[in-house]
Amino acid sequence: MFHRLWTLIRKELQSLLREPQTRAILILPVLIQVILFPFAATLEVTNATIAIYNEDNGKHSVELTQRFARAKAFTHVLLLNSPQEIQPTIDTQKALLLVRFPADFSRNLDTFQPAPMQLILDGRNSNSAQIAANYLQQIVKEYQQTLMDGKPKPNNSELVVRNWYNPNLDYKWFVVPSLIAMITTIGVMIVTSLSVAREREQGTLDQLLVSPLTTWQIFVGKAVPALIVATFQATIVLAIGIWAYQIPFAGSLALFYFTMVIYGLSLVGFGLLISSLCATQQQAFIGVFVFMMPAILLSGYVSPVENMPVWLQNLTWINLSATLLILPSKFILRMRVWGLSGEVCGRYW
Known part of the structure; x- marks a missing residue:
């Protein structure tokens, strides 16, 4: 048999x-x-281009721009000189997303006022753009935490996330x-x-x-x-x-x-x-x-x-x-x- x-x-x-x-x-x-x-x-975003239109040119907007440039997701930073360049940059897909700093951005941060910044995403690549936006949000939060160091903080609970089996989320x-x-x-x-x-x-x-x-x-x-x-x-x-x-x-x-x-x-x-x-x-x-x-x-x-x-x-x-x-x-x-x-x-x- x-x-x-x-x-x-x-x-x-x-x-x-x-x-x-x-x-x-x-x-x-x-x-x-x-x-x-x-x-x-992969759902990771790498080698993307980010455009920056900085009307402020203060220390905070420059520092955030440098942090964006050092991020692994963005290998190219496109600096714009006028608001007329914003729409063509997105329409021609020269950049996946665009950050616009208003003229009073650094002054508002120094005086503890709300400091909004505008983020424009390319909706044609919605998934990649949203992931890249999350990266930017994390960078901004880290910078905000840096500014809060040495200042009185509210007594709130802090959530610390640790990944056990894939620490680097590779x-x-x-x-x-x-x-x-x-x-x-x-x-x-x-x-x-x-x-x-x-x-x-x-x-x-x-x-x-x-x-x-x-x-x-x-x-x-x-x-x-x-x-x-x-x-x-x-x-x-x-x-x-x-x-x-x-x-x-x-x-x-x-x-x-x-x-x-x-x-x-x-x-x-x-x-x-x-x-x-x-x-x-x-x-x-x-x-x-x-x-x-x-x-x-x-x-x-x-x-x-x-x-x-x-x-x-x-x-x-x-x-x-x-x-x-x-x-x-x-x-x-x-x-x-x-x-x-x-x-x-x-x-x-």
Whole structure:
């Protein structure tokens, strides 16, 4: 029995890896995604241009301008000389946002009067502009705190935020663990969805059905190659994340792979269902993408599940990708002891 099963597994791997195009599909996208996504798929704003129109030229407006220029998000500072330049600067997208200091800005600060400043954002890039505006707000608050040093302060409570598992809020630490889930999902779905469709397209499905293999042996023979390929892809992403991006792995490696295998077996059923309904490999590819698009959108990779409507949040519980998207970050960034790992696995079983 085991000899027949091993023969089927070897045959599936050979038929899968025989063609150079298939090998390229399974390896090259993984490398491209793990290199590009941590830098491209990010909500951080960097290398933006900020325009300054300073009618005040006092010490406070100059100091704030210098602080804006030193911020990591802004690499170019465009100084305007007249109010007529404000609208063309935004309209031609020379700057993502513009700060205007009124003529009495520094005087109002020195006399403890309200000192408003105008912030103009480019609404065509609303998401990036709002994030950049939050950066500016933080810089202004820090400068306000600097001015308050040495002066009587109101006896109010102060909220101090400390990030435990990602102290610097490096976005790559969020993206790379999520890529493990996404790439594993794509790898398992593609391999399994092509398996039965390839047999039907090549005319060998009837030979497989009349062979001495049982139904469970055929199922295992189709599932194991997909798990091997997906585990290999996940290992590549994990290794690049640890050694290239310096993301700490704080959990159990054995338990991590165990959850990957359980998740892969769950996806094998969807892949074989798609493959059994398709007559050609091209139809199977289309079926995979029909499954993958809502799975990724509801997994929390694009937007947090907590920001979705309640009925949509309940719908994500039947989405396997939403579960595995949470587990890699917990294993890589959080797992310190086996007890916590078991608690997380039990919660998402």
